[in-house]
Amino acid sequence: MESSRSGPVTELCSKILKRTDVRVRLSFPTATMREHFKLDRGARSLDFQARDRHSKVWTFRLYTRKNDGHPKPVLTKGWLDFVKKMGLKVGDKVIFVVHENLDQLGIQVQRNIKLLGHEQWADL
Numbered sequence: 001m002e003s004s005r006s007g008p009v010t011e012l013c014s015k016i017l018k019r020t021d022v023r024v025r026l027s028f029p030t031a032t033m034r035e036h037f038k039l040d041r042g043a044r045s046l047d048f049q050a051r052d053r054h055s056k057v058w059t060f061r062l063y064t065r066k067n068d069g070h071p072k073p074v075l076t077k078g079w080l081d082f083v084k085k086m087g088l089k090v091g092d093k094v095i096f097v098v099h100e101n102l103d104q105l106g107i108q109v110q111r112n113i114k115l116l117g118h119e120q121w122a123d124l
Helices: 019-023 030-036 079-086
Strands: 007-016 045-051 057-064 073-075 093-099 104-115 118-123
Touching: 007 030, 045 104, 057 079
Parallel strands: none
Antiparallel strands: 007 093, 045 057, 057 073, 093 104, 104 118
């Protein structure tokens, strides 16, 4: 992945959105949370920021639900506002990336469109 404004980017995770993701909260990959987000001991949430392609900074809360050793992380605070402002729908894709030159998180969104009889992902 390459971004002209910030140099190379590395994808942390991506997810095709489901109904709960666009109406309630985003289910976040546990492996990504454990590898890239360090919660303080005993803490169940962490606020972080991600910049979209329009340079708008979004603040999200990564929350881990208590569930016998499996944290089931979700994005709560800020997520539904992001969904509404970006016009996200079931089937769209959200991608979290790290802009390496800026040492900063980014968020990208895409929609699967049919163009000349072929399906492809287009940036929103």
